[in-house]
Amino acid sequence: MAHHQVLIIGGGNAGLSIASKLLIQNSSLKIGIIEPSEKHYYQPAWTLVGGGAFDVNDTIKNEKDYIPKGTTWIKDAVATFEPEQNQVTCKSGDKHTYDYMVVVPGIQLDWHKVKGLKETLGKNGVTSNYLVEYAPYTWELLRNFKGGNAIFTNPNTPIKCGGAPQKIMYLAGDYILKNGLQPKTNIHFYSGGGIIFGVKKYADVLNQVIARYKIKTHFKHNLVEINGPNKKAFFEDENGNRIEQAFDFIHVTPPQSAPDFIKNSPLAVPGNAFGWVDVDKFTTQHNRYPNIFSCGDASSLPNAKTGAAIRKQAPVLVENLLHIMKGGKLDAKYTGYGSCPLVTGYGKLVLAEFDYDNNPMETFPFNQGKERWSMWMLKTKVLPWMYWNRILQGRA
Numbered sequence: 001m002a003h004h005q006v007l008i009i010g011g012g013n014a015g016l017s018i019a020s021k022l023l024i025q026n027s028s029l030k031i032g033i034i035e036p037s038e039k040h041y042y043q044p045a046w047t048l049v050g051g052g053a054f055d056v057n058d059t060i061k062n063e064k065d066y067i068p069k070g071t072t073w074i075k076d077a078v079a080t081f082e083p084e085q086n087q088v089t090c091k092s093g094d095k096h097t098y099d100y101m102v103v104v105p106g107i108q109l110d111w112h113k114v115k116g117l118k119e120t121l122g123k124n125g126v127t128s129n130y131l132v133e134y135a136p137y138t139w140e141l142l143r144n145f146k147g148g149n150a151i152f153t154n155p156n157t158p159i160k161c162g163g164a165p166q167k168i169m170y171l172a173g174d175y176i177l178k179n180g181l182q183p184k185t186n187i188h189f190y191s192g193g194g195i196i197f198g199v200k201k202y203a204d205v206l207n208q209v210i211a212r213y214k215i216k217t218h219f220k221h222n223l224v225e226i227n228g229p230n231k232k233a234f235f236e237d238e239n240g241n242r243i244e245q246a247f248d249f250i251h252v253t254p255p256q257s258a259p260d261f262i263k264n265s266p267l268a269v270p271g272n273a274f275g276w277v278d279v280d281k282f283t284t285q286h287n288r289y290p291n292i293f294s295c296g297d298a299s300s301l302p303n304a305k306t307g308a309a310i311r312k313q314a315p316v317l318v319e320n321l322l323h324i325m326k327g328g329k330l331d332a333k334y335t336g337y338g339s340c341p342l343v344t345g346y347g348k349l350v351l352a353e354f355d356y357d358n359n360p361m362e363t364f365p366f367n368q369g370k371e372r373w374s375m376w377m378l379k380t381k382v383l384p385w386m387y388w389n390r391i392l393q394g395r396a
Helices: 013-025 043-050 135-143 164-178 200-212 307-325 373-391
Strands: 002-009 031-034 039-041 060-062 071-074 078-082 087-090 095-103 148-154 185-191 215-219 222-227 232-236 242-246 249-251 292-294 338-345 348-354
Touching: 002 013, 002 071, 013 031, 013 307, 013 373, 031 095, 043 135, 043 164, 043 338, 043 373, 095 307, 135 164, 135 249, 148 164, 148 242, 164 185, 164 200, 164 249, 164 338, 200 338, 200 348, 292 307, 307 338, 307 373, 338 373, 348 373
Parallel strands: 002 031, 002 095, 031 071, 095 292, 148 185, 148 249, 185 215
Antiparallel strands: 039 060, 078 087, 087 095, 222 232, 232 242, 338 348
């Protein structure tokens, strides 16, 4: 049994940037990182891969190259948490104890919740940019599209990168428009949600984009089944009615939740079906176990589940964790900052930034409620470089 001053569950964006930030503040800390994956992915670019604007190979690196020096990488996965004993048990059977724990394993994609989806994904015109192996198939389908029904779905659960279901739809809409296919194409957006975007300023510009691409929107419609061989999708509306929709190609965003090992643990929000880690939304400290912290996609922080949000959550978590290690107070507060770079076409992007109350919190000294080429360059060039070279190192 190994003991760690700080045990971090998850070696993604949150886990690595938090480990790096902790070591910058205190290089003597003994930190363990439990992460089973050999590969590290830059997921925000998978939308661009699906639109043919980014090389999928540039989104994949070796995890070992980004594990911060001075930490211990435990290549295993957590099976159960025993917070009363300050202990976790891994799938291998190994047990690890800790003084403090940071739980940041990311989100779980629940493909099984849509009947028939797993069987047909990656063929029959059914794709999703939420898996690295299918993002290139999205581009293949779009490139070979000659007209017909192009369907894009958004589930009725929280998801990582809330704008992703729309971004690929707008890229497809732009491709269809530029290639003269609009007269013989029907683009449909079926969303389990009730509106296009939660912040009115950005929703207004997105509604103009929807009009430009002649997209038909269907809100409160949740995908429940796919019949791939017969090219049929089935949705349920808010009244429980079943709607059938034929497709030529369909981009599916799967329902999502906290990973099962969190959901079934004492760390989860009591009685919450999604199973998020139960933390204070301002301090990131667990509401029942004071030596446990969490942020990112698996946490109960009630805002956009994006890398940009993690970038603002991580410093708050680190500062508060270091304070309580010294017997101090939880002085740092997270205001709910989230960001969604909304790709609205090739060379066009609306950078949405907002807080817990859906008030815009904009970075740049111009109106971000407009489509801009400069923001497309930020998304396609600047942010990927920053991620690999600054964010994971705890320096951005």
